[in-house]
Structures are given as C-alpha cells and as structure tokens.
Amino acid sequence: MLDFLRGFSPVVQTLIATMFTWGMTALGAAAVFAFRGYNQKILDMMLGFAAGVMISASFWSLLAPAVSMCANMSVPCWLPAAVGFAAGAVVLRVIDLVLPHIHPGLAPDKAEGARTKWRRSTLLVLAITLHNIPEGLAVGVVFGAVASGTGYGSLAGAVALTVGLGIQNLPEGLAVSFPLRREGMSRLKSFWYGQLSGIVEPLAALAGVLTVASSRVLMPYALGFAAGAMIYVVVEEVIPESQTGGNSDIASLGTIVGFLLMMILDVSMQ
Numbered sequence: 001m002l003d004f005l006r007g008f009s010p011v012v013q014t015l016i017a018t019m020f021t022w023g024m025t026a027l028g029a030a031a032v033f034a035f036r037g038y039n040q041k042i043l044d045m046m047l048g049f050a051a052g053v054m055i056s057a058s059f060w061s062l063l064a065p066a067v068s069m070c071a072n073m074s075v076p077c078w079l080p081a082a083v084g085f086a087a088g089a090v091v092l093r094v095i096d097l098v099l100p101h102i103h104p105g106l107a108p109d110k111a112e113g114a115r116t117k118w119r120r121s122t123l124l125v126l127a128i129t130l131h132n133i134p135e136g137l138a139v140g141v142v143f144g145a146v147a148s149g150t151g152y153g154s155l156a157g158a159v160a161l162t163v164g165l166g167i168q169n170l171p172e173g174l175a176v177s178f179p180l181r182r183e184g185m186s187r188l189k190s191f192w193y194g195q196l197s198g199i200v201e202p203l204a205a206l207a208g209v210l211t212v213a214s215s216r217v218l219m220p221y222a223l224g225f226a227a228g229a230m231i232y233v234v235v236e237e238v239i240p241e242s243q244t245g246g247n248s249d250i251a252s253l254g255t256i257v258g259f260l261l262m263m264i265l266d267v268s269m270q
Contacts, residue, residue, distance in 0.1 A: 029194025052258025084224025140208025
C-alpha cells in the first residue's frame with residue numbers, strides 16, 4: 001500500500017486517501033440495504049468512538065507535530081499551532097451559524113444555521129457534511145506536510161490517520177441513511193443521501209494539501225487549523241449526538257476506545 005502511494009504526487013495521494021474515507025461513509029450508508037433499522041445503543045457507541053478518534057487525531061497527528069515543526073522558527077513554538085487552532089474553531093463556528101442543518105433524531109424546528117425551506121433530507125446531509133470538512137482538511141495537510149521534505153511524520157502515519165478517520169466515518173453514513181429510511185424514503189435514495197455527505201472530504205483535503213504545498217511557513221498554522229476545526233465539530237456536534245439517545249455510558253466508553261485506537265495507530269506508524 002505504501003509503495004503504491006509513493007508513486008504519486010501529494011495531491012493524488014490525498015485524493016486517494018479521501019476517496020477511501022468517502023467510501024467508508026458510503027459503506028455505513030449502505031447498511032440501509034441490509035437492515036431494517038439500527039440499535040440506538042450501538043449507534044451512540046459508534047458516534048462516541050468517532051469522537052475519540054477525532055480528538056486523538058487532533059493531538060497526535062496535528063497539534064503535536066505543529067508545535068515541534070516550528071522549533072527553528074523565530075516565534076514561540078506554541079504560537080503557530082495556537083493561532084491555527086483558534087482560526088479553525090472560529091471558521092467552523094461561522095459555518096455552523098450559516099450552514100442550514102439538522103441533527104438526526106431532532107424535530108424540524110430544531111434546525112440550526114440560516115433559516116431555509118430546504119427539505120429535511122438535505123438538512124440531515126448537511127449536518128454530517130459539517131463533520132467531514134475538518135476530516136478532509138486534516139488528511140490533506142498531513143499528506144502535504146509529509147511530502148514537503150521538512151522531516152515531518154511519515155507516509156505510514158498519514159495512512160494511519162486516513163484509516164482512523166475512515167473507520168469513524170461508518171456511523172456518519174448510517175446516521176443519515178437510516179433516519180431518511182424511517183421517514184419513508186426508498187433504500188436507494190436513503191443510501192444516496194448518506195454517501196453524499198462524504199463528498200466534501202476530497203474537496204476539503206485538496207484545499208489542505210494545496211495550502212501546505214504553497215508555503216512551508218504555513219504548515220504549523222494549517223495543522224493547527226485542522227485540529228481546531230476538528231475539535232470544534234467534536235464538541236459542538238459529535239459528542240452531543242452520542243449523548244442524546246440515553247446511552248451516555250457506552251458512548252463515553254466508545255470515545256475512550258476511539259482515542260486509544262487512533263493514538264496507537266498514529267504513534268506506532270510514525
């Protein structure tokens with residue numbers, strides 16, 4: 001796998017990686033063809049797992065490298081990571097305020113973002129799309145940084161990040177397709193909308209890798225930005241969703257397992 005990826009440019013590597021993460025979202029959405037419904041406890045555990053993976057990746061794959069990367073810069077080592085982190089959170093907050101979306105299981109009057117008459121199916125897709133923006137961005141900046149020649153990380157570490165984020169995309173596709181199916185939509189349409197929520201990942205990843213490729217100075221800021229965006233989504237969207245089904249204990253356990261798995265993947269493959 002690694003030898004295969006080494007034959008491509010960072011942009012192509014990034015697109016291949018995010019096609020995998022998008023495919024995992026589609027795989028989760030495809031469960032609507034095999035099952036009539038899902039167990040809320042299992043979904044809450046999987047959402048907690050997704051939160052743990054994202055928190056772990058934010059530190060091990062993004063923030064820690066951002067701090068160590070600027071050791072030879074003229075600014076304090078914490079500054080680029082902190083500025084990028086804050087900027088990422090602010091940008092995601094603005095998107096959250098502007099982008100119309102609704103979380104699975106909530107009534108239509110609980111929709112967030114700008115007021116709109118869009119259908120509930122569209123709002124559900126946009127809610128998961130919001131999750132996927134920082135994930136794609138993270139993959140892009142990591143692959144770009146690895147290929148930069150600065151000595152940051154390794155291709156194996158970038159692949160580990162991709163695998164971890166791909167695994168946690170499974171419940172996100174499921175969280176769109178099954179609610180739509182319950183509302184009377186056909187299995188095919190439910191699947192289509194479920195996988196569609198992952199289409200933003202390759203686009204966000206492309207923006208990330210091109211930003212990093214444009215300037216080495218921007219790398220620690222870009223890594224911090226991706227981390228801030230991801231943590232915002234975890235705190236604002238993923239963890240609350242995992243806790244609303246009445247299964248907070250198992251959701252919290254899922255978070256711990258997800259964090260540990262992503263930590264092991266990232267550290268062991270650097």
